[in-house]
Amino acid sequence: MEIRGEKEQFNKYAFACVLVASMISIIFGYDTGVMSGAMIFIKEEFGTSDTRQEILAGILNLCALVGSLAAGRACDYFGRRYTISVASFLFMTGSILMGYGPNYAILMLGRCVAGIGVGFALMIAPVYSAEISSAKSRGFLASLPELGIGIGILLGYVANYFLGKLSLKVGWRLMLGIAAVPSLVLALGILLMPESPRWLVVQGHLGKAKKVLLKVSNTEQEAELRFKDIKIAAGIIDENCSEETVKLAEKNNGEGVWKELLLRPSSSVRWMLIAAVGVHFFQHATGIEAVMLYSPRIFKKAGVTTKDKLLLTTIGVGVTKIIFLTIATFFLDRVGRRRLLLSSTGGMVCSLAVLGFSLTMVQSSEEKVLWALTLSIVATYSFVASFNMGLGPVTWVYSSEIFPLKLRAQGVSIGVAVNRVMNAAIAMSFISIYKTLTIGGAFFMFAAISILALFFFYFFLPETKGKALEEMEMVFSKHYSRNVPAETDLRQNV
Numbered sequence: 001m002e003i004r005g006e007k008e009q010f011n012k013y014a015f016a017c018v019l020v021a022s023m024i025s026i027i028f029g030y031d032t033g034v035m036s037g038a039m040i041f042i043k044e045e046f047g048t049s050d051t052r053q054e055i056l057a058g059i060l061n062l063c064a065l066v067g068s069l070a071a072g073r074a075c076d077y078f079g080r081r082y083t084i085s086v087a088s089f090l091f092m093t094g095s096i097l098m099g100y101g102p103n104y105a106i107l108m109l110g111r112c113v114a115g116i117g118v119g120f121a122l123m124i125a126p127v128y129s130a131e132i133s134s135a136k137s138r139g140f141l142a143s144l145p146e147l148g149i150g151i152g153i154l155l156g157y158v159a160n161y162f163l164g165k166l167s168l169k170v171g172w173r174l175m176l177g178i179a180a181v182p183s184l185v186l187a188l189g190i191l192l193m194p195e196s197p198r199w200l201v202v203q204g205h206l207g208k209a210k211k212v213l214l215k216v217s218n219t220e221q222e223a224e225l226r227f228k229d230i231k232i233a234a235g236i237i238d239e240n241c242s243e244e245t246v247k248l249a250e251k252n253n254g255e256g257v258w259k260e261l262l263l264r265p266s267s268s269v270r271w272m273l274i275a276a277v278g279v280h281f282f283q284h285a286t287g288i289e290a291v292m293l294y295s296p297r298i299f300k301k302a303g304v305t306t307k308d309k310l311l312l313t314t315i316g317v318g319v320t321k322i323i324f325l326t327i328a329t330f331f332l333d334r335v336g337r338r339r340l341l342l343s344s345t346g347g348m349v350c351s352l353a354v355l356g357f358s359l360t361m362v363q364s365s366e367e368k369v370l371w372a373l374t375l376s377i378v379a380t381y382s383f384v385a386s387f388n389m390g391l392g393p394v395t396w397v398y399s400s401e402i403f404p405l406k407l408r409a410q411g412v413s414i415g416v417a418v419n420r421v422m423n424a425a426i427a428m429s430f431i432s433i434y435k436t437l438t439i440g441g442a443f444f445m446f447a448a449i450s451i452l453a454l455f456f457f458y459f460f461l462p463e464t465k466g467k468a469l470e471e472m473e474m475v476f477s478k479h480y481s482r483n484v485p486a487e488t489d490l491r492q493n494v
Helices: 012-021 023-046 050-078 080-100 104-132 138-142 144-163 168-177 180-192 197-202 206-216 220-234 257-263 267-285 288-302 307-331 337-364 370-389 391-401 405-437 439-460 469-475
Strands: none
Touching: 012 023, 012 104, 012 138, 012 144, 012 180, 012 206, 023 050, 023 080, 023 104, 023 144, 023 168, 023 180, 023 288, 023 307, 050 080, 050 104, 050 405, 080 104, 080 168, 080 180, 104 138, 104 144, 104 197, 104 391, 104 405, 138 144, 138 307, 138 391, 144 168, 144 307, 144 391, 197 206, 197 220, 197 405, 206 220, 220 405, 220 469, 257 267, 257 405, 267 288, 267 391, 267 405, 267 439, 267 469, 288 307, 288 337, 288 370, 288 405, 288 439, 307 370, 307 391, 337 370, 337 391, 337 439, 370 391, 391 405, 405 439, 405 469
């Protein structure tokens, strides 16, 4: 299961582990994509108002806030694998309830249960991926969950198009309920994967941790280096200890972490927290959820009228997302997180400004303006492309790799909680915003927020490319340059 060639950047076994863990992201992405079309049919059957549509779209993310905060403590206590399994069972239950959906109340209950599962999934998948990966391949492997979300969204859009042709009562229920099948497969399948070696070390299971590292590292020397640095970073085990199991006076199950994160953080941890919260805040404050969830409404405002054409144009959004996410995964470890993030945000500013202008032209004209319709679609695709070349994948990779081992799970959970709050805020208010500001004005607002994001990323996010997880406190020290190049020794593989 090893890759021996010097040019190879990732281990096949580590890749397989992350791929399986990323299935939970595909399932979540599917729900996001399929809901954008399902809402058309739900409104038709139940006669829901715009306000109820907003609540239905956003409630999943408010519940995900609860799930993400609970997942931080759960994965420290039960381990990374079992937390992914719990997330899958929760999402399966929610999907069954939504697929049943005899009325709006049961549909909302299903969204809430699924939302808690989403909170677990969004927190644990990037953490597991980062802890399995070596520094040299971490950008690629830790971005796979975000690619999984993109694949899921596209599958959701495709399901909308084909299942939407079924009868009203069957179509949208099948769209939402079918996600229960892969959720069950993942809940059982993840148990065949290894536990995170870093979690095993802090629990005192050194023998098991070393076996996992030998499987997910390219060479035995690399595994030894990673093993030694993890023991040092854990701070509770002697780096020269060679016992299979160590009985610890006090295992790390997450106690005292909130104090170190929020009440008395060191200067480097405070910087990490600001960076993680900021990147998660701006990921959704810049408007991606408005486009992904309400793209049929946006295209309808732009002049696309028939239901089939609306759903087909929306599929284009999903295809664009996957293409550029795939490209980004190969550049994260070559170009670096920081450069991708800055160039991505710059592209988003331009795309949002053009989208705001073209939609304003469409809305202010009494006749159908073909050039403005075309420009609106192109600008939408350009925005999705720019987002997924940087801000989309970098957010999850960056926040999952910067925190120290003891603080990682709950540090990431804070970032995910902010992410879900912003996601819910946009999902539950976008219709009201564009009714107040006009559809063009809403996207001008997102363009302005993207400019603020660009300044934040430039001043607060140092480069982490090629750095071991155990080196991040040095990266976030006051004396470390934002653009310092990664070292090129063997420790890049740690």
